[in-house]
Amino acid sequence: MSITYKDEAGIAGMRVAGRLASEVLDYLTPLIQPGVTTLEIDRLAAEFMKQQGTVSATIGYQPSGYPPYPGHLCTSVNQVVCHGIPGDKPLKKGDILNVDVTVIKDGWYGDNSRMFLIGGEAACTIQARRLCQVTYEAMWKGIAMVKPGVRLGDIGHAIQTYAEASGFSVVREFCGHGIGQRFHEDPQVLHYGRPGTLEELKAGMTFTIEPMINAGKREIKEMGDGWTIVTRDRSLSAQWEHTVLVTPTGYEVLTLSAGNPPVPAFVASEAATATATVSA
Numbered sequence: 001m002s003i004t005y006k007d008e009a010g011i012a013g014m015r016v017a018g019r020l021a022s023e024v025l026d027y028l029t030p031l032i033q034p035g036v037t038t039l040e041i042d043r044l045a046a047e048f049m050k051q052q053g054t055v056s057a058t059i060g061y062q063p064s065g066y067p068p069y070p071g072h073l074c075t076s077v078n079q080v081v082c083h084g085i086p087g088d089k090p091l092k093k094g095d096i097l098n099v100d101v102t103v104i105k106d107g108w109y110g111d112n113s114r115m116f117l118i119g120g121e122a123a124c125t126i127q128a129r130r131l132c133q134v135t136y137e138a139m140w141k142g143i144a145m146v147k148p149g150v151r152l153g154d155i156g157h158a159i160q161t162y163a164e165a166s167g168f169s170v171v172r173e174f175c176g177h178g179i180g181q182r183f184h185e186d187p188q189v190l191h192y193g194r195p196g197t198l199e200e201l202k203a204g205m206t207f208t209i210e211p212m213i214n215a216g217k218r219e220i221k222e223m224g225d226g227w228t229i230v231t232r233d234r235s236l237s238a239q240w241e242h243t244v245l246v247t248p249t250g251y252e253v254l255t256l257s258a259g260n261p262p263v264p265a266f267v268a269s270e271a272a273t274a275t276a277t278v279s280a
């Protein structure tokens with residue numbers, strides 16, 4: 001495997017796939033409520049993908065050593081770190097939920113995830129709210145680093161420093177990834193690391209940044225279904241994900257649509273205008 005650099009046609013394909021992946025999350029947002037099951041969310045997403053003319057990248061996805069993944073998306077509740085399989089347990093007030101959506105459009109992949117506070121902010125503990133907020137900001141600390149010449153270790157370091165300064169821990173076993181006409185390409189994008197190390201970013205690279213941050217210790221374990229990952233200490237875990245393009249001057253976030261939360265204030269306004277403009 002090696003890194004693929006996208007030309008203008010590839011970038012155009014990635015922009016469309018990224019926007020559509022984000023629009024699935026926009027569509028689901030008002031439907032994610034106490035009492036709804038994650039299987040229902042999966043069903044609604046599958047219908048919406050059909051309407052938008054996309055295909056889920058996750059259903060039937062089977063990396064070597066794994067059983068085929070059974071969902072159109074991943075739903076990771078509370079202590080579930082990632083790859084939660086949609087099921088028949090209703091969401092309840094105070095839960096935190098990550099929904100991770102990857103779609104394929106015309107052969108190009110768009111991958112993104114967001115956190116949802118079930119029953120609204122007031123229903124969740126201060127710790128849960130802060131974990132989701134810090135994880136969102138940690139993702140953006142990583143994105144804000146992206147430009148040619150920067151190294152992957154710089155991104156990992158920015159994320160790790162921010163998360164740990166907030167008293168949280170960074171999951172090591174899963175990382176961001178190159179993405180394009182395949183779901184998981186080189187390079188691996190670690191969410192921890194040392195400045196000045198690892199691959200140098202070049203224009204035309206597309207990859208995800210998707211930190212998984214735990215309220216407690218960083219250790220994880222896998223459940224018997226072969227997919228679901230939980231925190232070993234059962235503490236809460238949060239994750240946000242965007243797909244980004246390295247441009248000649250910085251970055252463009254590809255997984256943007258009308259429903260993304262605002263970019264954090266610490267992101268330089270110059271860099272923020274370099275991201276794709278969101279049309280209402």
Ligand code: MF3
Pocket residue numbers: 058059061069073074083100101102111208210227241
């Ligand atoms: N969307 C996840 C990622 O960000 C991967 C999910 S693979 C699945 O890389 F099979 F669990 F869906």
Ligand code: CO
Pocket residue numbers: 111176177208210241
């Ligand atoms: Co991803």
Ligand code: CO
Pocket residue numbers: 100101102111112113210241
């Ligand atoms: Co994802």
